[in-house]
Amino acid sequence: MESKTFSLRRISLVFKYNFITYARSYMTYFAALMGVILIIFLLSLLSGNATNSFFISWFSTSLIFTSIIIPGMGFRELRSKTAATTYLTLPASTTEKFIVPFLLTTIGAILAQFLMFALFNLLAIVLAGFFHTQLEFYQFWNSPDFWDLIKAYFILHSLFFFGATAFKKSQILQTILWTTVILSTIGIIIGLTAATMAHNLIESYNFNLLAIAINNEKIKNTIQITGKIITTLIVLLLWLASYFKLKEKEVV
Amino acid sequence: MLSISNLSFSYKRHPLFNQLQLNLEPGKIYGLLGKNGVGKTTLLKLVSTLLYPHDGQITINGINSTKRHPQYLSSFYLIPEEFSLPQMKMSTYLKVYAPFYPSFDEQMFHKIIKEFELEQDRVLTRMSYGQKKKFLIAFGLATNTPILLMDEPTNGLDIPSKSQFRRTVAENLAQDRIVVISTHQVKDVEGLIDDVIILQDGVIIFQGNLFDINEHLTAVMLSQEPIDDKNVIYYEPVLGGYLTLTRVNESHPPHRIDLELLFNAVISRQEVFNQIFKN
Numbered sequence: 302m303e304s305k306t307f308s309l310r311r312i313s314l315v316f317k318y319n320f321i322t323y324a325r326s327y328m329t330y331f332a333a334l335m336g337v338i339l340i341i342f343l344l345s346l347l348s349g350n351a352t353n354s355f356f357i358s359w360f361s362t363s364l365i366f367t368s369i370i371i372p373g374m375g376f377r378e379l380r381s382k383t384a385a386t387t388y389l390t391l392p393a394s395t396t397e398k399f400i401v402p403f404l405l406t407t408i409g410a411i412l413a414q415f416l417m418f419a420l421f422n423l424l425a426i427v428l429a430g431f432f433h434t435q436l437e438f439y440q441f442w443n444s445p446d447f448w449d450l451i452k453a454y455f456i457l458h459s460l461f462f463f464g465a466t467a468f469k470k471s472q473i474l475q476t477i478l479w480t481t482v483i484l485s486t487i488g489i490i491i492g493l494t495a496a497t498m499a500h501n502l503i504e505s506y507n508f509n510l511l512a513i514a515i516n517n518e519k520i521k522n523t524i525q526i527t528g529k530i531i532t533t534l535i536v537l538l539l540w541l542a543s544y545f546k547l548k549e550k551e552v553v
Numbered sequence: 554m555l556s557i558s559n560l561s562f563s564y565k566r567h568p569l570f571n572q573l574q575l576n577l578e579p580g581k582i583y584g585l586l587g588k589n590g591v592g593k594t595t596l597l598k599l600v601s602t603l604l605y606p607h608d609g610q611i612t613i614n615g616i617n618s619t620k621r622h623p624q625y626l627s628s629f630y631l632i633p634e635e636f637s638l639p640q641m642k643m644s645t646y647l648k649v650y651a652p653f654y655p656s657f658d659e660q661m662f663h664k665i666i667k668e669f670e671l672e673q674d675r676v677l678t679r680m681s682y683g684q685k686k687k688f689l690i691a692f693g694l695a696t697n698t699p700i701l702l703m704d705e706p707t708n709g710l711d712i713p714s715k716s717q718f719r720r721t722v723a724e725n726l727a728q729d730r731i732v733v734i735s736t737h738q739v740k741d742v743e744g745l746i747d748d749v750i751i752l753q754d755g756v757i758i759f760q761g762n763l764f765d766i767n768e769h770l771t772a773v774m775l776s777q778e779p780i781d782d783k784n785v786i787y788y789e790p791v792l793g794g795y796l797t798l799t800r801v802n803e804s805h806p807p808h809r810i811d812l813e814l815l816f817n818a819v820i821s822r823q824e825v826f827n828q829i830f831k832n
Binding site: 305306308311314317318321322381382383384385386387389390391392393394395397548549551552553 | 564598601602603604605621622623624626627629630631633635636637639641645648649650652653654
């Protein structure tokens with residue numbers, strides 16, 4: 302399977318490059334994350350507050366944390382002129398150079414996160430045993446929030462992955478800052494528009510229409526579906542924008 | 554073949570190249586010469602796809618540079634002036650990067666590393682700047698890409714290493730390769746290059762083969778200032794007389810030209826050179 306922009310041989314070489322270059326950073330991150338959760342768990346164990354709910358809350362918290370840090374660490378070659386020179390001239394297409402970190406920071410990172418959490422969970426059960434506390438293994442894949450968390454992972458991933466290609470310095474902080482600014486602006490605009498519409502309805506004594514608009518299930522569903530479509534489009538758009546950012550990158 | 558046609562490029566408000574034309578043929582070592590800031594590095598960056606041309610095109614064997622096709626990228630190797638190496642052993646670097654270049658010659662690499670007196674399995678980040686540069690030169694030569702671009706390759710090399718560099722490049726080059734050495738230290742590439750390309754103000758003011766140049770021009774040392782000699786193209790005062798570039802004639806037979814003298818002569822007497830070498 303060899304074409305101008307896609308070849309399995311080159312994909313495997315780019316994968317090897319990424320794996321060797323980033324392995325230490327990824328392992329350090331997951332080890333640090335596991336260490337922090339373990340310390341917090343030990344503290345709650347010592348204070349007699351360790352229950353099964355600890356696993357539930359920390360599974361989601363750590364997954365969200367991973368969805369910010371791992372994609373935010375991507376494309377670090379582009380942050381320095383010298384490293385970008387080597388990376389951009391490496392004989393592989395932009396598609397190949399994009400798809401490998403994309404897969405590593407999505408599927409790869411999610412699997413690593415699951416493995417890390419399962420290990421922590423087992424270790425925590427063993428440690429709790431020493432303190433005569435009985436805890437159960439948390440089967441996160443059976444949790445009702447599991448798929449919502451995965452969706453949240455992808456949404457945050459798209460944001461921070463884009464940030465990694467768009468900003469030269471402090472990618473994670475800048476992404477948080479700009480997302481806050483943009484979301485706040487959108488929130489204010491939507492809020493003001495909604496308030497104006499509601500005010501007009503009240504002024505025209507059309508209370509019924511307002512009540513219908515608020516309580517109507519159909520309208521609620523439409524809003525929810527529209528929200529989901531818009532979110533999916535934004536995620537896809539951000540991934541596409543990350544690809545083009547990489548493609549257009551220059552070393553000035 | 555590397556072909557640059559109608560290339561235009563500028564940095565924000567500073568135009569650099571306007572309709573630049575250049576064709577480089579296999580089997581030659583080109584010396585890209587010019588003062589600081591004339592655009593030598595920028596030209597190499599444009600060929601290496603690190604910058605995109607604003608107009609015109611750059612092709613290697615017919616493949617355009619602008620889409621960063623793997624075929625284009627695998628047909629050259631750039632040894633940049635400023636570089637960084639990852640924190641890994643030489644052997645790991647080889648495992649990661651060498652497979653991207655299908656013609657990579659590992660035997661040649663180890664041979665050059667030995668010639669450069671580098672330890673085979675050192676962590677790259679623990680080496681000195683000069684050692685890192687030698688490592689990159691060895692890697693670049695061993696890639697066997699059709700084109701090898703070197704930006705100020707002798708910067709940071711000590712005196713013995715500079716002559717070692719010239720020897721190594723001359724010994725390890727395949728005959729069908731294009732090598733472009735960009736430098737402002739012309740003495741360092743003396744005796745190595747076949748063709749000179751001189752850049753000034755974003756324009757190639759002279760391109761010529763050193764063999765041809767040596768057939769027409771010669772360098773002589775004169776004790777008196779050659780004011781009225783029509784054969785003299787350029788001269789400069791040096792200790793003990795005047796280093797002079799003159800046309801070859803009976804009294805001044807061919808003699809290998811000092812590259813620095815040639816460079817200075819072209820910079821100050823561009824129109825005369827263009828007249829002599831217009832064909």
